[in-house]
């Protein structure tokens with residue numbers, strides 16, 4: 209019998225309130241190594257607040273976050289990032305005046321602590337350039353390396369954000385609405401890119417595009433009013449009456 213995949217992330221009883229609003233109200237979540245785990249729920253369910261607590265941008269009121277066996281609940285965001293926890297999307301972090309290639313080089317230098325304008329410009333570093341081009345090819349932007357971010361289409365910017373996140377070699381990638389603002393064709397391209405990453409990365413995916421969620425996720429957790437009401441396979445989620453009533457019924461015809 210196959211060994212069950214070990215948990216890379218374990219969240220227990222995560223609480224975060226803003227005044228009277230319980231944004232996360234005792235969230236439990238477990239991510240197995242190598243899975244794409246989608247987090248879905250209606251607007252205001254607490255998805256972004258949960259992601260912010262996972263990456264260390266917000267401190268929970270109570271509960272614990274364990275990453276690869278280490279309790280990171282009180283650890284600052286930059287130290288979690290060093291342990292391989294990487295967030296992408298919603299907070300756009302691209303430098304608009306730099307080319308696509310330069311943005312990926314910049315992300316690669318963050319791993320080594322080097323900066324643009326230092327005594328040896330990383331943009332001239334052959335090794336970094338090769339690695340950055342490889343990352344761009346990985347997100348289907350190989351032909352757009354020398355284009356300024358400001359001149360990229362919306363979908364291309366989002367592909368580049370993915371390359372920037374992957375350049376940090378994350379163990380756990382938190383993707384916050386990668387399809388936001390995309391048309392059908394762009395969403396399909398991003399879905400195909402993420403499918404190509406399957407099993408190489410552990411991914412927590414927050415997404416409203418249910419076609420993408422059901423195409424990508426190994427498991428889905430449903431959050432409503434800050435509480436996890438169900439975790440299961442896409443098939444189980446589709447068949448779950450409470451989930452359909454709380455969320456899917458509103459947004460899909462499945």
Ligand SMILES: Nc1ncnc2c1ncn2[C@@H]1O[C@H](COP(=O)(O)OP(=O)(O)OP(=O)(O)O)[C@@H](O)[C@H]1O
Pocket residue numbers: 226229230231249250251252253254255256257258
């Ligand atoms: N900084 C804040 N101050 C006050 N209330 C907040 C803050 N951040 C979030 N909230 C509230 O917490 C609740 C959860 O918000 P959150 O943005 O996490 O939900 P969400 O599921 O990500 O929603 P969406 O799908 O619309 O992005 C909402 O009621 C929201 O108004």
